[in-house]
Amino acid sequence: AQTVTQSQPEMSVQEAETVTLSCTYDTSESDYYLFWYKQPPSRQMILVIRQEAYKQQNATENRFSVNFQKAAKSFSLKISDSQLGDAAMYFCAYRSNSGGGADGLTFGKGTHLIIQP
Amino acid sequence: NAGVTQTPKFRVLKTGQSMTLLCAQDMNHEYMYWYRQDPGMGLRLIHYSVGEGTTAKGEVPDGYNVSRLKKQNFLLGLESAAPSQTSVYFCASSYRRLAGGKQFFGPGTRLTVL
Numbered sequence: 001a002q003t004v005t006q007s008q009p010e011m012s013v014q015e016a017e018t019v020t021l022s023c024t025y026d027t028s029e030s031d032y033y034l035f036w037y038k039q040p041p042s043r044q045m046i047l048v049i050r051q052e053a054y055k056q057q058n059a060t061e062n063r064f065s066v067n068f069q070k071a072a073k074s075f076s077l078k079i080s081d082s083q084l085g086d087a088a089m090y091f092c093a094y095r096s097n098s099g100g101g102a103d104g105l106t107f108g109k110g111t112h113l114i115i116q117p
Numbered sequence: 118n119a120g121v122t123q124t125p126k127f128r129v130l131k132t133g134q135s136m137t138l139l140c141a142q143d144m145n146h147e148y149m150y151w152y153r154q155d156p157g158m159g160l161r162l163i164h165y166s167v168g169e170g171t172t173a174k175g176e177v178p179d180g181y182n183v184s185r186l187k188k189q190n191f192l193l194g195l196e197s198a199a200p201s202q203t204s205v206y207f208c209a210s211s212y213r214r215l216a217g218g219k220q221f222f223g224p225g226t227r228l229t230v231l
Binding site for chain 1: 148150152157158159160161162165167175176205207209213218219220222224225
C-alpha cells in the first residue's frame, strides 16, 4: 500500500514571501499521479496542482510550483508571493494509475499554512 | 452546473441509529468516491464505484455500505452508527478517461454520533 507523509504539521510565512511545503511518499509503482489540495476553513477541497510521474518537468500553476524528485519520492510545493488567501490546510495526495484510473486518492495528514500580514 | 452536491450538510445521530448520505453529480462522471476526514488526518477512502451498479471497498470500509443505482448518485449508508464514525464525509467524482484523474469534491457532510 502507498503512504504519503507530510512532516510539517504547521508552517508560517510572511505575506509576499515564499514558502515550501514538504511531502514524501512510498510506492513500488512507476505510473502514478501526485496532487496538492488546498482546504480552507470552508472545508472545500480545491486542487492546487498536479504532477504526472512520467513527466520529468515540474508542474507550475501561476504562483504555485512543485519540485518533483521521483528517485527520492519527494514532492514539495512552493508558493511564491504568499497571499492572505493562501492560508489553509494543504494536503499532498497520491493516486496510482495501475487500476485504469479508478483508484482513490491516498492523502497525507496535511500542513496548516499560516500567512502573517 | 452544480458539480458535486452532498445531502445533508450536517447531521447528529445517536449510537445505533441508521442514516444515508446522498452524493449527486451532474458532470456525467463514471467514477465516484466516498472519503472520511478525521481531525489531524487527511481524507481516507471508504468505498468507490467505477460505474452504475458496481462498488468496491477502499481503505476504511467497515461499518459502511454503498449503492450506485444511478450513474449520477452514490449513496453511503450507516446501518448502526457508532461514535467512531463521527467525522466529515466527502464525496468526489471523476471522469474515466481524463488524464491525471482529477477528482471533483463535494462540500462535505459533518456527522456527529453521540
